[in-house]
Amino acid sequence: MTTNNTLTFTTKTKELIDELKSVCASYGLGNDGNEFKIISQIFLYKFLNDRFAYEIKELKPELAEAEDWAEQLAQLPEEEYEVLRFQMKASTAFLKPHQLIGYLFQRQNEPDFAKLLDDTLMDIAVSNNELFAVKTEDGQKVPLFDRITEFVRSKRDGFAKALLNKLVIFNFENIMEEGFDFFSTIFEYLIKDYNSDSGGKYAEYYTPHAVSKIIANILVPEPVSNVTIYDPSAGSGTLLMNLAHAIGPDKCTVYSQDISQKSSNLLRLNLVLNQLVHSIENVIQGNTMTDPYHKKDGDLRKFDYIVSNPPFKLDFSDDVDTLNKKENKDRFFAGVPNVPKKKKESMAIYTLFLQHIMYSLNATGKAACVVPTGFITAQSGIEKKIRQKLVDHKMLAGVVSMPSNIFATTGTNVSIVFLDAANKEDVVLIDASNLGTTVKDGKNQKTLLSESEEDRIIETFTHKTEVEDFSVVVKYDDIKAKNYSFSAGQYFEIKIEYVDITVEEFDNKIQDFEKNLRTLFDEGKTLENEINENLKNLNFQNV
Known part of the structure; x- marks a missing residue:
């Protein structure tokens, strides 16, 4: 056509x-x-x-x-x-x-x-x-x-x-x-009034096109076939559809779980539109954290590719006892967040999803998870333990820190953590926070990446290219030395610029410095004398 x-x-x-x-x-x-x-x-x-x-x-x-x-x-x-x-x-x-x-x-x-x-x-x-x-x-x-x-x-x-x-x-x-481009556009238009990225309990987060494209293209740089792809917080399936499109709908099987009935129904529609009807039987409505559905040989199923844009904060205090049970210790190796006395809705549920993803990845699997940018530098707690395992077990591919307001209506800056169970060598860290154009989105600001900026991120990551003030390629030992920080900015070289001058110019500058110093010393001496004179004039009556 x-x-x-x-x-x-x-x-x-x-x-x-x-x-x-x-x-x-x-x-x-x-x-x-x-x-x-x-x-x-x-x-x-x-x-x-x-x-x-x-x-x-x-x-x-x-x-x-x-x-x-x-x-x-x-x-x-x-x-x-x-x-x-x-x-x-x-x-x-x-x-x-x-x-x-x-x-x-x-x-x-x-x-x-x-x-x-x-x-x-x-x-x-x-x-x-x-x-x-x-x-x-x-x-x-x-x-x-x-x-x-x-x-x-x-x-x-x-x-x-x-x-x-x-x-x-x-x-x-x-x-x-x-194909996909046509029906993804139609689907996005169809649900634009029904999906929200504004947060709230069990909110259906809509993942921006730029994030979906970057994730899909970095995870699948070259053709693959007969693979499984999984999203434990699938929503309406934006990430899954982009990944399936990158692979080919006839070359992958989709698995998903989401607590929302609305999201599961929308995902089903998305699968129908994108020639993935064969995967509808794997769409599960339910709580992935307490009742993960997809299993094989008595354990949670392991997948070739996993993508997720989980809710960042959510009150799951009612589930804490279940999550802390013995059978979940291996899955939640870094721990389950404590229930705060106030603001239970601030519980960092994304850390559970990230641990679940790590547990559900097969020996050669790849994954991408959207996280709040604060995760990549947290100095302690569950976040630090997760980063340590990713580095110590050599299963990190890299991190892309996105521009602020890439998600409209959410003030949280986000990064994308890429996992690769087979990556034992270099790790790519990208700071894309200065990219994009800010536009009005209703009452909110939103940052849009141009196609060339999206491609720049993808190519830099895929080819492991170092670009000044944009990307670095580091070893696992380098990350350990930086207290397991995943922030690209902490690895950028601090450069001192030198200006060539002649001997005469150097002597003139030194003379200027000496002159200025003498002036300052003279002014200081005068001030010192004035203070002494004023002290002599002080007496008990004047006080």
């Missing part, structure tokens, strides 16, 4: 999303807690419908020429129709003729149309449950769809009709072969 056509379809897709949001607003659901479920699920229904249509027409080209392809499809004998199920890609939802958008469109004026729409979505979810269901940590399955019209308290039929009428305007069939 040409660039102009791609831009046209991008614009039309965004318009569809805006139209669906407008319908929600018209029925009192604007900014409602359930709006994201309606938008994401009705959008997903549309996408699955059009992907099914696209593949059916690939299998039976005559349908593409039919005036009403859905009606002609419905005329097929049941046996022939079922054969199509086995001919289609395993990652495609299989729909019955009466579950297609066109069929529902024709029946929209019937009584209880809202119930018909909901029943259709639920039937699709049930019949495709094995492929699309997200699991919880206790084995329950979260179906693909909810009964979305039940979120409206009145005029449900009108709401259902309004949604459906938006779906027939636009056709996804022509963009099914578009």
